[in-house]
Amino acid sequence: MEISEFSLTIYPMFDFSITAKNNRARAGVFSTPHGELVTPVFAPVGTQATVKTLTPEHLKNINASLVLSNTYHLYLRPGDELIRDMGGLHKFMQWPNPMLTDSGGYQVFSLSDTRKIDDDGSTHRFTPEKSISIQENLGADIIMAFDECSDPNDLAYSKIAMDRTHRWAERSVNAKTRPDQALFGIVQGGVNPDLRAESAQFIASLDTPGIAIGGLSVGETKEEMHNTLDIVIPLLPEIKPRYLMGVGTPEDLINGIARGVDIFDCVLPTRLARHHSAFTPEGRLNMMNATFSRDSRPLDEDCDCYTCLTFTRAYIRHLIVAKELLAGTLLSIHNLRALIRLVAEIRSTIMAGTFESHVDGWLAQWGGNAERKLKNI
């Protein structure tokens, strides 16, 4: 175990301090204009300027600190200029704490060819400059360089997309003007070790206060994800926070933190909630199951969320069967709180220097035996 305490002021309005390390896992504090993020941190996703079915009060009550919103969706509806004119994204959705926006690149490429993206069917041409301009109108604390995420199984395309992502990262850095926003470059390169190493070195060479790792959790195997993190992260500067985009499951968080990731986001907890699934110590439970019809226990007896402190499994199952929307709200509160509690628990072991002794237990609880490859890192 190694503990180091140091801090580097990267941009005048941002600061990242690493308070403790256990092998590659780290606990830190990332200061932003809207408050401090204690890392590792898991960010709920509020795609359309709302974490689906939840109020900001709910998010505060589960101790959420960072919320992600999607640039492409907000650009289409209600429009980034409207949000700017209404005082910016924090004020518009009444989230006073740190926020992050993605670049829109993922949605431009994944959605624009497969669906009609606005009423007149027009397409929207995104450029690095346009993505940054939109993100500056939105006003999140952490913003992303415009990038292209490739199919991990297509090596030739991964190379083209990576090169494009690098050129766009430079243009994004040059386009950025607001001092109160931290721009993160994004490492791409599919699952090819050489491309990933090249991308990590290139993105690390840019003057950005943080670095994102994109293009994972998009169809590759868990082993490919872990191998990619094992290649990329050692090439990144220690003093910049690392954000693993769109990840993940509880076991992905454990494995990511063990490899040195500081920031995560994922729609999974809220999406599962709307499909009746709950994170519990017994595993992921489908709460529509008749087994729960007279179950007077909370979802998780050790959980401190409003749902678990208030309602039985029987009631939640009734709401699901009766197609009541409150089911999605209550399960979203719980699933998000479960991940936020897990990350907080992990952080406390990093602070105590005992992280590695807990990893097998967490993986057994959250990921099962299939995930027990951590010892190899």
Place this chain on the structure above:
Amino acid sequence: MEISEFSLTIYPMFDFSITAKNNRARAGVFSTPHGELVTPVFAPVGTQATVKTLTPEHLKNINASLVLSNTYHLYLRPGDELIRDMGGLHKFMQWPNPMLTDSGGYQVFSLSDTRKIDDDGSTHRFTPEKSISIQENLGADIIMAFDECSDPNDLAYSKIAMDRTHRWAERSVNAKTRPDQALFGIVQGGVNPDLRAESAQFIASLDTPGIAIGGLSVGETKEEMHNTLDIVIPLLPEIKPRYLMGVGTPEDLINGIARGVDIFDCVLPTRLARHHSAFTPEGRLNMMNATFSRDSRPLDEDCDCYTCLTFTRAYIRHLIVAKELLAGTLLSIHNLRALIRLVAEIRSTIMAGTFESHVDGWLAQWGGNAERKLKNI
């Protein structure tokens, strides 16, 4: 203006005190095993053991005191015996304050012929004894005699339904066993003055701690509703609380209170909310309207609800356009709070003896000129 202070203990666990009267309008307190209701009171409807899209916390924060739930729906799903075994309806849905259940009669007659009512398509035979047994399993503080609501335009059927309702009311009184539940008889008779007078006298003769007026807001005109109340209420004992079922709009509340009604319930505020409509001082607004896209005001600048204290009209419109469920939650909070505030404001004028001087103003704000018939009562 007349002020009277008296109290009658009807059942050992219930008490109704009238604190102030202005002509026929009255302010009172109805004590139940789960707490006091200050009357007049408006009850949100939680059909399936949940006020749609809201948590009990939301309901407490808007100062809701009485919540209604529907016997027929709960009998079908999740079942009244399940709710009994889980500790009763209050505990099941975690509403610690007074509750009311209807008899199921309305749904038996309105729904059973037009839809398949459970998975095997079987029909469910309700009787007064069965309705009371189900309501005793549910355990609400206020329960209803089994009744039949008739088409107001069918005189012959109204007579048959009324006679049946009277026989069923007697059987309901005889079937009831729990001392911690107040059974209300229900006045029927369509819109025929003679039937309504006969029904009022019959129901008033029964030994029940409260009286409901059913069969209104089901297709009759406003004038017919008011005339019916003008016939029925003077025939009811002063010392029993009066509950006008399934009513209503803000103007219906004002007109009902003026005629001596103490308790109301209606799905309107939450149903309108889910259809994007907001009660405001400017009238009922469709918040999907593009007019609101950059409107930085709250729904109602004078409202103290979470929605109005937190969000702009522009944000609510965005949620609606983006099909985000939070829109229904935020509008439900506001619409319910608007009616609860209106009733509280009305009560304070009854206490101050100034009710009648405010009626025209309220009706002008809430109901428009068409409703200004109050002076004729």
